[in-house]
Amino acid sequence: MYTEICKKLGIEYPIFAFTHCRDVVVAVSKAGGIGVLGAVGFSPEELKEELDWIDEHIGDLPYGVDIVIPQKYEGMGDMSPEELEKELWKMVPQEHIDFAQKLLTDAGVPEWPDGTHSMGLLGWTEATATPLLMEALTRPKCKLIANALGTPPADKVKMIQDGGRLVGALCGRVKQAKAHKDAGLDFIVAQGGEGGGHAGDVGSVVLWPQAVAAAAPVPVLAAGGIGTGQQMLAAMSMGCAGVWTGSLWLTVEEAHAEPAQKDSLLNASSEDTIRSRSWTGKTCRMLKNEWTAAWDRADTPDPLGMPLQGLVSGDGIRRTARYASVGECQKVAFNPVGQVVGQINHIESTRAVIFRLVTEYVDALERINQLMPDE
């Protein structure tokens, strides 16, 4: 399963692990894959702290950072992050804020310690994402930058590649794969509709081979539905150069999460997820619960777009993560995850997951080879 991109990155297996947890990043890279830290939830100062820790613990191994570089907002391009946030808050109806707060209160989710109801803009805007990228680019062992939404602007692509790093981006449509290729990206992550987070609605089995054809010779990593080595073999059978996994790492030993949050994930079936705009403003796959149902009803506010809905829900994201086990928090918690959650039913160590993926892959390949007539 050793592909060209393994060689370029100096990794043993083409297993890319997207995670918000630095411990998982380090453990994946140490087990022969490559950990990719999702940076969107961090301030630049927090990201610096996380990357310092990773640099200290990862030895000489490579890792990646995943950011979100959207286009600038028309007429707001020159604002500071603080000014931009202030302007954006003016566009949020009070009704939305009150509705979100009521859902949290009704479920018994404690207030944030400082009593504020805003988590800020996070890295969802050009103004807030750029400092995150700049921080990542100061790290020699950060060998890969992925953009979670859309093709990164040409100046950012050049900046990343000039430092000898690989730059890639996610896509959920064949058209986007072509756009990524035309922008000169080094790899493309094709995420099928099964996937957690911001996925499209074309299924992995149909999307992956079309993305591979559209992007060639740029390597495509398969995302959306990878939980086992059999699924990894399936992705590679369709021409993918590796797998981009996310859901798989939410419940590993090394993942920082409250037990109640891990339990929600471990107990969920593949039918317990939904694509909803209720957290980020864009369609995002997550566990179904009362929060997702509440924003979907006819007599409640409609979710705003990105990044406005993120302002409304940000306080809920941090509170439901921190107080995951308090009250009926899980009824309104943000648990982005793919349909593969139904196959993840117990806690494993990161190393065990990587080892399992590789072993299952090899066993499945052997079984398939045995179905062929002897030559």
Place this chain on the structure above:
Amino acid sequence: MYTEICKKLGIEYPIFAFTHCRDVVVAVSKAGGIGVLGAVGFSPEELKEELDWIDEHIGDLPYGVDIVIPQKYEGMGDMSPEELEKELWKMVPQEHIDFAQKLLTDAGVPEWPDGTHSMGLLGWTEATATPLLMEALTRPKCKLIANALGTPPADKVKMIQDGGRLVGALCGRVKQAKAHKDAGLDFIVAQGGEGGGHAGDVGSVVLWPQAVAAAAPVPVLAAGGIGTGQQMLAAMSMGCAGVWTGSLWLTVEEAHAEPAQKDSLLNASSEDTIRSRSWTGKTCRMLKNEWTAAWDRADTPDPLGMPLQGLVSGDGIRRTARYASVGECQKVAFNPVGQVVGQINHIESTRAVIFRLVTEYVDALERINQLMPDE
């Protein structure tokens, strides 16, 4: 790729082709797979004619028949098909009939020659499906019966198996796979959300391996997203015993369809399908068009359930098939198909499709084997 079910059926490749066209049934079986005739659209007399033709042309090769055996309607179980249809029509609001007819008229779709607006119940009820099954069971070369919706009743399972035939059923959920296994079925078709027709919403990559685990040792055939040998290898990598294909046969040379209908399919991308209740009353994947949009608007009638919506739409099904190239018929035509339609862009012969699947499978396997380190 030779699996146990190939041996049982006496076929060379585990490629199952669901089609409404007898010519395709024969051509698939002759090319080494097995053709399965979808019987739901036929009256018993019509089915007899189709099976006579198949028996005459298929030589000694096996074929299958796909029917729909739903549970009986409470209190209607003893009615004749004619009485049942009359009772069901009483439950259809005139508003729905008028709305459907207006959509057809506005698109310039000619009336059915006899001026009627009803196609009848088709095989969607127990009363109408049973005669179809009985007809199929008179045919020695019909070696396989598949039930398209739900687990067949125990008496039907016994009847089919007693004749030395294999009986299977489709499923879109892991729970259904278990129920099928418990009912003693011989094979299970697991159809992911990508699939055309009545599919669930769990993606193939996630559904298939879970269905395989739940059904073991009953063999699972992969449906939903199979258009190439690479996809077939992917399905087999995840433990499936073969593939169940449908969309692939809509545009082959041998398929009876008006050129405009084939063109609609050949030109569609994977993003041009939608899951809609507007034709059969159950969620069904098909090409998006004005018909699907019209039934989805807030100010128009909501689709009825099955089989009532089928009474409303039946006239549209037959008229948009027969007059597919007339006026703006394609805007309101019934084109059930999976997302894999985006990968089907030119007309091939049935034999060429089977040959391509096998060749692509072998080539993909060879490529995958080359990625493994030499031992």
